[in-house]
Amino acid sequence: MKLGLFYSLLFIALLGCEPLQPAKPVLVKSEPIFYLPADTFLFRSSHTCWNAYLLSFTQPLPLACKPVPEGFSLSLKHRHGVTEGPAILVVQYKNSSYYYHVLIQNNSIVHPASKDYRSPKTVNTDSSLQQQQILHVIDEWRNLLPLGKQKRYFEESILSLEPKAGTFLAQKKIPLSAYYVQPGSPASIFLKGKYLKKENVFEVTAGPLQDKYGNQLADGTMIRFLYTNNQFTSQTEVAIRNGMAILKIPAIQQHYTIQAAIHTVNSNTIKLYK
Amino acid sequence: MFRYLFISLFILLIMYFLLQEKLYRRTASIPVFLLTDTIANQHQTKNTLTVHSIFQPDSFRQQILIRDYSAIWAHLNHLYSTNDVEAGKEYYSEAFFKQLTRHHTSILSTPVSRTDEQHNLHIQNWASDGLVCTAIDSNLLLTYRYPDHTSKTMLTNLAVVLVFQGDHWRIDALRFLNQEEFQNLDTKAP
Numbered sequence: 001m002k003l004g005l006f007y008s009l010l011f012i013a014l015l016g017c018e019p020l021q022p023a024k025p026v027l028v029k030s031e032p033i034f035y036l037p038a039d040t041f042l043f044r045s046s047h048t049c050w051n052a053y054l055l056s057f058t059q060p061l062p063l064a065c066k067p068v069p070e071g072f073s074l075s076l077k078h079r080h081g082v083t084e085g086p087a088i089l090v091v092q093y094k095n096s097s098y099y100y101h102v103l104i105q106n107n108s109i110v111h112p113a114s115k116d117y118r119s120p121k122t123v124n125t126d127s128s129l130q131q132q133q134i135l136h137v138i139d140e141w142r143n144l145l146p147l148g149k150q151k152r153y154f155e156e157s158i159l160s161l162e163p164k165a166g167t168f169l170a171q172k173k174i175p176l177s178a179y180y181v182q183p184g185s186p187a188s189i190f191l192k193g194k195y196l197k198k199e200n201v202f203e204v205t206a207g208p209l210q211d212k213y214g215n216q217l218a219d220g221t222m223i224r225f226l227y228t229n230n231q232f233t234s235q236t237e238v239a240i241r242n243g244m245a246i247l248k249i250p251a252i253q254q255h256y257t258i259q260a261a262i263h264t265v266n267s268n269t270i271k272l273y274k
Numbered sequence: 275m276f277r278y279l280f281i282s283l284f285i286l287l288i289m290y291f292l293l294q295e296k297l298y299r300r301t302a303s304i305p306v307f308l309l310t311d312t313i314a315n316q317h318q319t320k321n322t323l324t325v326h327s328i329f330q331p332d333s334f335r336q337q338i339l340i341r342d343y344s345a346i347w348a349h350l351n352h353l354y355s356t357n358d359v360e361a362g363k364e365y366y367s368e369a370f371f372k373q374l375t376r377h378h379t380s381i382l383s384t385p386v387s388r389t390d391e392q393h394n395l396h397i398q399n400w401a402s403d404g405l406v407c408t409a410i411d412s413n414l415l416l417t418y419r420y421p422d423h424t425s426k427t428m429l430t431n432l433a434v435v436l437v438f439q440g441d442h443w444r445i446d447a448l449r450f451l452n453q454e455e456f457q458n459l460d461t462k463a464p
Contacts, residue, residue, distance in 0.1 A: 053382070053384070055354065055384060055386055057448075057450055058350060058353060058354065058374065058448075059353050059354060059357050059359070059374055059377060059378075060354070060356075060357045060382050060384050061377045062377065062379055076377075077379070078376055078377050078379075080373075080376040080377065081373075082377075083373075083448065083450075084449075084450060085450030086428075086450065086453060088386055088418070090384065090385065090386065092385075097385050097421065099386070099420070115435075117401060117405075117406045119401040119402045119403045119405070119406070120402060120403055121403070132328070132329065132401065132402050134399045134401060134406055134408065136408060136435060136447070138369075138435070138446070138447040140373075141373055142369060142370050142373045142446070142447045142448065143447065143448070143449055144433050144434075144435065144447050144448065144449035145449075153408070153433045153449055154398050154399050154408040154433075156327070156328060156398075156399045158328070
């Protein structure tokens, strides 16, 4: 009877027992900086199976746990770069969590991208040719890097652009860095015309149209022709192509007086007769 | 015989369209402008702005920047605790989001939470078209809370690049500069 009671109590006591919590693992590294993803976090511990992740400045990074003699090692599950800065290494076993404050850096700088932001993206020779430039360098893992040997992370300057119309790249081979210099208003408009007997029309030509820096006016710029005889005045708009605009007026009347204009710039006035 | 074939084909066709519609319903997501951002709405922090740039943003744009920067931090803190990269994707640039997804496997529940108590944003550069802004977040107060109800407040300095895309500011890059423990709080870290 007594023996039965003893065994029962022993059985209940065994049921109530919990496995011992392993002691806090000891991080084996004297330097506070870890270079990822190459470095591993080596721990000395009696227990070799831990749940762990690294709380980087932006997000938790999953870690892979591997048993080693005298403990375990942790390494990044995804072998990519990280957001550099302070991090908390969280090591968990059941309800116990242990925290280790570390500094993490990338072991290599991959594809540092210089950013050359220009504003405004489009300038016109009529207005200011000045452009704002903001410079900074970012690595593939979105960490800002210092500019050259300086400890500055940003640089700004105001550039004076050449008055040459075209599409330019602020950074070679990066189409997104393109900026544009548009030709301005025409410096003058030269008009000439003749009567084409075969077609029975007056042909009026305006051009070559250039701005004050010699840039050919953009294709599609509208030029307004105003032509009059003694009775009526007519107006027609023509798009410029290759710096020239050609208008054909049916020769209904015997003569016309013609002038062309782009905004406030007027051409010479010509008279055409059949 | 043909009658049964036609009927079965007809039933198959109806089932196909019904299933397609069900599938569409399941994958369709609400457009961003109809979503309520509860994480950003519930977030509270102190934010002061100082402008050092050549081009100065007007007060309206400054207010927008303060509002969006607060939302960015609401999502960064949420990300810190959960690794939920989707929730704040509207506040990350494409490249920043891509970097976050590289370390994403699933949503976690980390024991440490982080809150941003205070920001002092110093605008270093402001693009004249208002699409790029670089800044130093000086004396940023970050409080880390641990499961044993202890906390640690850190005084941090950061450099950030923000880009205006869509209809708000997004974080494009950052650089942790330095930090030290903020001594005024009497709670202790583990």
